[in-house]
Amino acid sequence: MLAVLAAVTPAVPSFTPVTPAAANPATDPQTPPPGTLRVVLLSDDGTAAGPDVLVAPGGGPGDQDARLAAVVRDLEADRPRWVWHDTTRWYPRLLAAGVRVERCHDLRLARRILRASAWTARSAWAAQEPGPWDALEPLLPDAVPATPAPDALFDIDVPRDVPAELDPVAELRAQLDVLATASGEPGASARLRLLVAAESAGALVAAEIRHAGLPWDAAVHDAILTDALGPRPRLGVRPARLEALAVRIRDALDAPDLNPDSAPHLLRALGYAGVPVTSTRQWELESVDHPVVAPLLEYKKLYRLYTANGWSWLDAWVHDGRFRPDYVVGGVVTGRWATSGGGALQLPHGVRRAVVADPGWVLVVADAAQLEPRVLAGLAHDERMARAGRGGDLYQGMVDAGAVATRDEAKIGVLGAMYGGTTGQSAVLRPRLAAAYPDAVALVDAAARTGEAGDVVTTRLGRTSPRPGDEWQASQSGAFDESATAADESRARTTTRAWGRFTRNFVVQGTAAEWALCWLATLRGRLHALAPADAAGAAPAPFGRTPHLVYFLHDEVVVHAPAALADDVAAVLRESAAEAGRLLFGAFGVDFPVTVATVESYADAK
């Protein structure tokens, strides 16, 4: 069953006339008042399946939320797939009202996938000019206070954020049609359906992670900072350790006015002092023997900690013992998640010490081992590469099979093949890799050639790469013009190859992101099933004492769980990884082992 949380009559009557697009005169003889929420019940094929459920507006603050929550909780018994414009606009409020849903169809995210997929490209719907649905952006959590002021007007007001003409029922039916007629690969429809479901589940997970929050001990974080930088300074003053290092740097370079935060200034000062570098990058400085190098490298390290994850970050992002990441599902072209603030995906290892489970709880940390090479083996149906990864370390498996001499070589060779490395050791290893794993190498090489030709590539489940942009077009036409110079041609070649490296990597990174979504989706369901009989407890509703996801990082997750359930959670993490592999690659036998660690602090996971 599909339940479209949808035809919402405007909460602001003056905003637009009250003419709900999905109003059905047969069941609604009277137009409901402004601010009414409507749940449209449909069968899986999109046909009507029952009378609409209306949620009246009004009452005190939060009253309508509470009524909606009751309606949703009721309907959950029938396990509907909730269909809505956009998870970021609905789900945080349902969670705040204590309600979890099992599954959803996020029309905004699904549309982005389906409009761009090579498997739906022949449909008229995909060919339409961009419209208001395409302009719909996710709602940043900053715009929705987690805890609204008690006297705030708290009606659900989607029309303020979503143009009223965006009829979710019509959009859903269009998407179901396009899904049914997808073609271009065996099972194209089923794969795209899986992708839409997984992407939508990801949207639920992202909202739930933000709702629950990553347990964060601000005192531990402050101790890390004080230990590294000295006591917290007044606003606008360098911490003591940084200032002391700045003095040493100025002395070593004989540059009393040097501001080490300015790269150009620093580079000039290095030049005057006779330090042979062309940049101030860490790796270049490390190759130089000069008294300035040690304090400068130390300064850069601490400066980064201070600016990116210092006291200001702590003030801005950690409240009530929780860091709430602003994930942006599908925010990266390849389908990976991005973040819109707080830098949750760049959490330095050095501050992970501050991620500490609640008393009586543990963090169960899981990491998919060599995810991308395994995905490549599955994509290419490369039996030998799959065999190398069976059971254990894929790189060591390659050594044991005699393909390369050392684990390090295996890693460099594989990464080089996936990223398009053309220099150094990865270039040297290339022929050996191609000889041992011809199918895998052929797949990424073909993806690169497709990109170089200006064409698109597609992941296992149907996410399709963007077309090359203006720069690529310009360099192509420029290079073949009569007046083209050698420099034009060289620039065109550089641009073309860069795009080839992008499409080469897109198929692997994008399919790995799909694997991760399937992992999350399965995990989410199975963790919920571990709920103890009395689930009320430490975590905010609807989690209570149920293990739940609190962090995600491309191929790694952190689950916050009551200590007694740690082993069950570990088992679920492994089973879910295996299930994700089956969802993507069916019976083709490629293993997806995960390393699991049960810890008090995230820093102890590795």
Next chain:
DNA sequence: TCCAGGGGCGCG
């Protein structure tokens, strides 16, 4: 005074 772009570095 504002903002785009570059340098640099954190993560996978």
Next chain:
DNA sequence: AAAGCGCGCCCCTGGA
């Protein structure tokens, strides 16, 4: 050691 891919965030700079 980085390289080859994908990001976000910080600061500074220089032009409008």
